[in-house]
Amino acid sequence: MTMKAFVFTQYGGTENQEIQDLPTPEPGPSEVRIAVRAAGVNPVDWKVREGHLSEVMPLDLPSVLGNEAAGVVEAVGRDVEGFAVGDEVFGNTAPTSGGFAEQALLTAGATAHKPAGLPFTTAAVLPVAAATAYDGLEQLGLEAGATLLVNGIGGGVGVAAAQIARDRDLTVVGTASEDKRELVESLGAILVPYGDGVADRVREILPDGVDGILDLVGGDALRAVAGLSRDPSRIVSAGDPATAEEVGGALVARARTAAVLDAVVALVAQGKLDPHVTEVFPLDDAAAALQSVEAGHSRGKVVVEIA
Structure with missing residues (x-):
């Protein structure tokens, strides 16, 4: 055949x-x-x-x-x-x-x-982007009421991460281009435009920085915001392990298990994740x-x- x-x-x-x-x-x-x-x-x-x-x-x-x-x-x-x-x-x-x-x-x-x-x-x-977002948030282990910066929130992983974080009662700020504002705000997140001064723009919203960072960009874009995390070990990157390690964080540890897929699809079925x-x-x-x-x-x- x-x-x-x-x-x-x-x-x-x-x-x-x-x-x-x-x-x-x-x-x-x-x-x-x-x-x-x-x-x-x-x-x-x-x-x-x-x-x-x-x-x-x-x-x-x-x-x-x-x-x-x-x-x-x-x-x-x-x-x-x-x-x-x-x-x-x-x-x-x-x-x-x-x-x-x-x-x-x-x-x-x-x-x-x-x-x-x-x-x-x-x-x-769901198995790639949404499951990566789920794994990253599990690794960060933030409690309800904590603040999360999603660096590169406008892509597939970021869109899922914002919604999963919202379900966990986290306050989400995300970096993205200005043309993603409507999408980002529809997810219940606060958009901070990319570019020079991005860390200052985040501090205008959260003067004390953030409790954790989920990075989906890497490189200089990660270096630009890494200092916002009050605990460098609460920085995880989905694609740039070298820079994540440089700033004190780690690569997202992918579980790739049926249990994660079941958890993610349950959020979809409950209307909590689109x-x-x-x-x-x-x-x-x-x-x-x-x-x-x-x-x-x-x-x-x-x-x-x-x-």
């Missing part, structure tokens, strides 16, 4: 990606195979294609793109428990698989059941979906949908 998939054939730019027919994968130990209904698109997808992670995550090429997906279970690995053919699920793709395809392998330990009635397009965007799916593309237009994320113009989550 074969399937249609969106792959990259060598590391580099968009000229190296295309739709191909590939053999349908068989689930190995601790894996389930799903008929994909939707797959989330994330910045890590184009970074993988460009080779930024090739040393830590070597891949056999061609490789299917996409790190998260939702669909219907079609086969389970020999040691997998808790999933059966026909189950509607969502989760992280297995290391050898990708979500931009008609069929995909998910890691069973990082897969959860999708609540009935929840759209596949919503479930598909991942803001704003663009949906068919598989044949996966290149356009990835370009939307790569260009940084999307104001919410982008999804590839498979009919």
